[in-house]
Amino acid sequence: xxxxxxxxxxxxxxxxxxxxxxxxxxxxxxxxxxxxxxxxxxxxxxxxxxxxxxxxxxxxxxxxxxxxxxxxxxxxxxxxxxxxxxxxxxxxxxxxxxxxxxxxxxxxx
Amino acid sequence: xxxxxxxxxxxxxxxxxxxxxxxxxxxxxxxxxxxxxxxxxxxxxxxxxxxxxxxxxxxxxxxxxxxxxxxxxxxxxxxxxxxxxxxxxxxxxxxxxxxxxxxxxxxxxxxx
Numbered sequence: 001x002x003x004x005x006x007x008x009x010x011x012x013x014x015x016x017x018x019x020x021x022x023x024x025x026x027x028x029x030x031x032x033x034x035x036x037x038x039x040x041x042x043x044x045x046x047x048x049x050x051x052x053x054x055x056x057x058x059x060x061x062x063x064x065x066x067x068x069x070x071x072x073x074x075x076x077x078x079x080x081x082x083x084x085x086x087x088x089x090x091x092x093x094x095x096x097x098x099x100x101x102x103x104x105x106x107x108x109x
Numbered sequence: 110x111x112x113x114x115x116x117x118x119x120x121x122x123x124x125x126x127x128x129x130x131x132x133x134x135x136x137x138x139x140x141x142x143x144x145x146x147x148x149x150x151x152x153x154x155x156x157x158x159x160x161x162x163x164x165x166x167x168x169x170x171x172x173x174x175x176x177x178x179x180x181x182x183x184x185x186x187x188x189x190x191x192x193x194x195x196x197x198x199x200x201x202x203x204x205x206x207x208x209x210x211x212x213x214x215x216x217x218x219x220x221x
Contacts, residue, residue, distance in 0.1 A: 030207070031207075033209060041215075042199060042214050043199070043212050044212070045209040089152075095207065096154070097210070099152040099153070101150055101151045
């Protein structure tokens with residue numbers, strides 16, 4: 001089968017750094033996405049990785065290792081508004097998007 | 110309209126009733142998708158359309174149907190609703206099947 005694994009919930013402190021991991025097992029790979037979803041709202045696109053390495057976008061960075069089936073989302077200088085769920089999704093060999101259940105990130109002052 | 114709109118925002122429906130969830134985008138995106146999101150589960154694809162006039166089945170298509178008569182609209186129909194279809198439904202679109210997806214605000218559906 002195909003699956004995406006992420007921690008269910010994480011807690012971090014305002015101003016700190018947090019790393020959210022995602023491991024995947026899919027039939028083929030054509031890219032990995034990270035989305036942010038605030039409670040009661042729609043997911044919004046954060047980042048896309050298709051090659052190994054780190055993609056940086058402001059306070060957010062995303063890393064991919066295709067050989068390990070692993071990605072992480074790194075959030076720096078955490079703000080209260082970063083409290084949300086973070087969804088990892090992998091596009092498989094058939095170009096289907098497989099979604100993880102998401103990681104709920106709780107930011108404490 | 111800016112982006113994707115969905116209607117209704119929420120709905121309570123009696124089991125056995127027919128219901129159509131509406132989705133409209135104004136970005137001229139070719140691909141559109143319907144997902145359901147349930148607590149503790151990832152987004153699950155119900156149906157998709159890569160371009161106007163074509164549709165395909167996703168991971169959980171049973172009990173749902175779609176049509177894509179034009180680029181902008183992608184309605185989802187529940188022919189005879191059942192309580193297990195209680196969920197939050199998201200419509201999404203992307204320029205092609207390979208780009209990031211943009212999501213509508215969602216429809217919260219309760220089937221009693």
